[in-house]
Every structure is written in C-alpha cells, then in structure tokens.
Amino acid sequence: MRKALPILTVLLAIIVVWYLAATGMNSAWVRDQAARADETLTTGQFVARTLTQDRPVLPAPHQVAKGLWDGIAGQKITSKRSLIYHGWVTLSATLAGFAIGSLAGILLAVGIVHNRAMDQSVMPWAVASQTVPILAIAPMVIVVFASAGITGLFPKAIIAAWLSFFPVLVGMVKGLRTPDAMQMDLMRSWSASGAQVFWRLRLPSSMPYLFASLKVAVAAALVGTIVGELPAGATAGLGARLLSGSYYGQTVQIWAALFAAAALAAALVMIIGRIETVTLRRMGLAR
Structure with missing residues (x-):
C-alpha cells in the first residue's frame, strides 16, 4: 500500500487538474449557448455542462473512460467501432x-x-x-x-x-x-x-x-x-x-x-x- 500511495496521489492530482482544464477550455461554448438562450446558469449547472458536451474541446476523464469502455466492451470485436x-x-x-x-x-x-x-x-x-x-x-x-x-x-x-x-x-x-x-x-x-x-x-x-x-x-x-x-x-x-x-x-x-x-x-x-x-x-x- 505504501508503494502504491505515491502513484495514486500523482494520479489523483492529474485527474483534478484535468477536470479543471476541461471546465476552463469548454466554458466558452457554454457561455455562448447560455447567452443565446438568455439563460442564467448557476455554478453547478455551468460546470456540469462544461463536462457533458458531445464534442468538447477537452473531454473530461469520465468521458474518455466511457469512450474506452464503449470501444472495448460495448462493441463486437469484429466491429469497425471496436x-x-x-x-x-x-x-x-x-x-x-x-x-x-x-x-x-x-x-x-x-x-x-x-x-x-x-x-x-x-x-x-x-x-x-x-x-x-x-x-x-x-x-x-x-x-x-x-x-x-x-x-x-x-x-x-x-x-x-x-x-x-x-x-x-x-x-x-x-x-x-x-x-x-x-x-x-x-x-x-x-x-x-x-x-x-x-x-x-x-x-x-x-x-x-x-x-x-x-x-x-x-x-x-x-x-x-x-x-x-x-x-x-x-x-x-x-x-x-x-x-x-x-x-x-x-x-x-x-x-x-x-x-x-x-x-x-x-x-x-x-x-x-x-x-x-x-x-x-x-x-x-x-x-
């Protein structure tokens, strides 16, 4: 466990920085869409939308994980999407x-x-x-x-x-x-x-x-x-x-x-x- 702790710490830090970067890089599209709809978003709604875009500038870690899962386990091995x-x-x-x-x-x-x-x-x-x-x-x-x-x-x-x-x-x-x-x-x-x-x-x-x-x-x-x-x-x-x-x-x-x-x-x-x-x-x- 002691050997794994430094690795897990670094991994956690990378994930946190990744989420912050995804929120920042995807925020422009969310602001633009909210302005067009004349909508006021709370902080929670704003962050949630930056992390759930279909075509984000920078995908969030959970989106990449889902893409990997869909590509590996969600398709037949012979599928062109596998x-x-x-x-x-x-x-x-x-x-x-x-x-x-x-x-x-x-x-x-x-x-x-x-x-x-x-x-x-x-x-x-x-x-x-x-x-x-x-x-x-x-x-x-x-x-x-x-x-x-x-x-x-x-x-x-x-x-x-x-x-x-x-x-x-x-x-x-x-x-x-x-x-x-x-x-x-x-x-x-x-x-x-x-x-x-x-x-x-x-x-x-x-x-x-x-x-x-x-x-x-x-x-x-x-x-x-x-x-x-x-x-x-x-x-x-x-x-x-x-x-x-x-x-x-x-x-x-x-x-x-x-x-x-x-x-x-x-x-x-x-x-x-x-x-x-x-x-x-x-x-x-x-x-």
Whole structure:
C-alpha cells in the first residue's frame, strides 16, 4: 500500500487538474449557448455542462473512460467501432516492424563492432536517418509501395522498422563493446576464437543493453505504425480512429484511441520487461 500511495496521489492530482482544464477550455461554448438562450446558469449547472458536451474541446476523464469502455466492451470485436479490432490491426503492423527493425539493428551492430569499415560508414548514415522527420518519410513510403501495388500491413511495418532499428543498433553496439581490455586479453589467453569471444563474452554482456533498447524500440514501432496509418487513408487501426475523429470533431474518440495506444505500448514494454527478467536470470546476470 505504501508503494502504491505515491502513484495514486500523482494520479489523483492529474485527474483534478484535468477536470479543471476541461471546465476552463469548454466554458466558452457554454457561455455562448447560455447567452443565446438568455439563460442564467448557476455554478453547478455551468460546470456540469462544461463536462457533458458531445464534442468538447477537452473531454473530461469520465468521458474518455466511457469512450474506452464503449470501444472495448460495448462493441463486437469484429466491429469497425471496436478498439480491440483497431488495436489488433495496429499491433500486427507494430510487431512486424519491431521484428524487422530489431533484427536489422542487431545485425548492423554486430557488423559495426567487428568491422572498422562498417563502423565508419554505416553508423553515420544510421544517425543521419533519424534526423529526417518521420512525418515526411511516411507519406513517401506509403506512396511508393502503393504505386507498386503493395498496401496494408507491410508499408506500415517498414515505417515502424525505420523508427525501431536505431535504438536497438545503438544499445547493441554499446553492449557488445562493454567487455574491457582485461576480459578480452583473458579470452585470447585461452585461445578463444572470434566466434567464442562473441557468444561467450560479448553477447552475454550486451543483454541488459539490448533489452533496454528493445523497450524503447517497441514503443517507437507503435508510434511509427500509427503515423503510417495517417497518410494512408486507412480504415482500420488506431491511427485511422484518430484520423476519423479529427475529421468529424469527435474529440472523445480521439482521446479514447490515444489512451488505447498508450495502454498497448505499456503492455508491450511490460512483456519485454518480463522476458528480460527471465532471460537474464537464466543467464545468471540477474537475481
């Protein structure tokens, strides 16, 4: 209970500030409607109307909670209004892009650590690739693949991979270079081959760095997938829900989709954290 108390306190403070902000940001519409109807509102009536608008500027927490409940439990899973359906579409592209990006990051990191030419040539380009805004890249990727007749999951997965490979690359390079000179000299004194040094020293040393970067990468992959859904005119996915909500001024729908995406990202990070705990414990790197 003591551990949960600080978290609950912060959460309560956020909710209070959120309600105050919703009341303030939605008050202009209430005042305008009351003036048109020549109506005088009490404070209670005024606050109640700011928190119950159909299309508020800032939805109140209970409105977002209701939108989440309706999207998750109030619809069939196959319904186009179901957040589970849209979440699965986004999740499938996220996992595909995360797998591609992570594999690319690991392979490039191994090459960079073992080859000086790759270190001097590939690493600068990898850094430069992250300076281009993903909002500029996503439409080009979608258009290029669409012109080739490729739509759906794969283009979104490529965008997700673009964002996810760099954290894995940097973390893996750092991890593979963790062994110090004394450890490397000890392996040489045992006449260990390059493969043995990699599998028995470099790779185990890189595991904590790898899992830390994977947590960042999976969240980045989710962001990339949602961004990839926006310019594609997609009809499914959390990005599509955000887009349709913005078209029709459905702010509650937008916030519900945002919270669903945040919950999905948190779940993915927790799964990787659990895998990390089990893996490091079996390798003797953690208790």
